[in-house]
Structure formats: C-alpha cells, structure tokens
Amino acid sequence: MEKFDGATLLGLVAAVLTTSSFVPQLVRTWRLRETKDISLWMFLLIGAGIFLWMVYGFLIRDLPVIAANMVSFVLVSLILYLKIKYR
C-alpha cells in the first residue's frame, strides 16, 4: 500500500461519491417498490464490473479502488434483488 498522499485522498472522495450514489437509488426502489424505469442490464453489468474492479484494486494494492468497490458491490446487489423482486 502506498503512502496516504493527496491523490489517495482525492480517490477516497471519488470513492465515497460513486459508492454513496447507490444509496438514494436503493432507498427510492425500496420505497416505491417499482422498478420499471430501471434497466436490469445496467445493474447486472455494473455489478459484474464492480466485482472485477475490486479484484483489480487488490492486484494494484489501491485502497480507494478496493474500498469503493467492496461497498458498492453490496449496494448494487441489494438494488438488483429489488429489481428482480419488483420487476
């Protein structure tokens, strides 16, 4: 793991933003119980991609990439579950 520098800090802010972006979608889907306007393919592809990003983060030992994608994967999985449940 590299030293905690400015670039890592920026990466962590980016990580917090992209990861937290799935929270309002999860809350909205949970409340509305409607998913017609959401693309199943979007969340299948982004879920698979996020999983690979996480593996990539471990390979390049990059903290922001690992942390962001680990949490995002859980959130996207929950949105996918609701999308399939309320399709």
Add this chain to the structure above:
Amino acid sequence: MEKFDGATLLGLVAAVLTTSSFVPQLVRTWRLRETKDISLWMFLLIGAGIFLWMVYGFLIRDLPVIAANMVSFVLVSLILYLKIKYR
C-alpha cells in the same frame, strides 16, 4: 504509464463492464421517456464521483481508471439530461 500486464487487462475488462452498464439504462430511458423509478441523486452523485475518479486516474497514471471514467462521465451526463427532461 506502467507496462500492459495482467492486472491492467483485468482492469480494462472491469472498465468495459462498468462503463457499458450505462448504455442499457440510457437506451431504456430514451425509449420509455419515463424516469420516475430512477433516483436523480444517484446520477448526480455518480456523475460527480466519476469526474473525480477520472482526475484520480490521471494522478496515479492508471489507464483503466482514466478510460472507464471518461466514457462513463459522458453516458451518465446523458442519462442525467433525460432524467431532468422527463422528470
């Protein structure tokens, strides 16, 4: 830029998956012209985050991070445009 190794290849596959994930959502929103079930906050946050990821990619000179986020930013901006247009 580091050499083109296995980790970079995996990163590029991850990049293609997460970036291409926005295409089916864009197509769906374009066709349906309905965005009720989509969270505006999700796409605002992910757009801001993707922009910072792109800057981060330049700082750490990481090809997959730069490429993925550059294309994703355009796609997310288009989805945001449609979300605001058909809110």
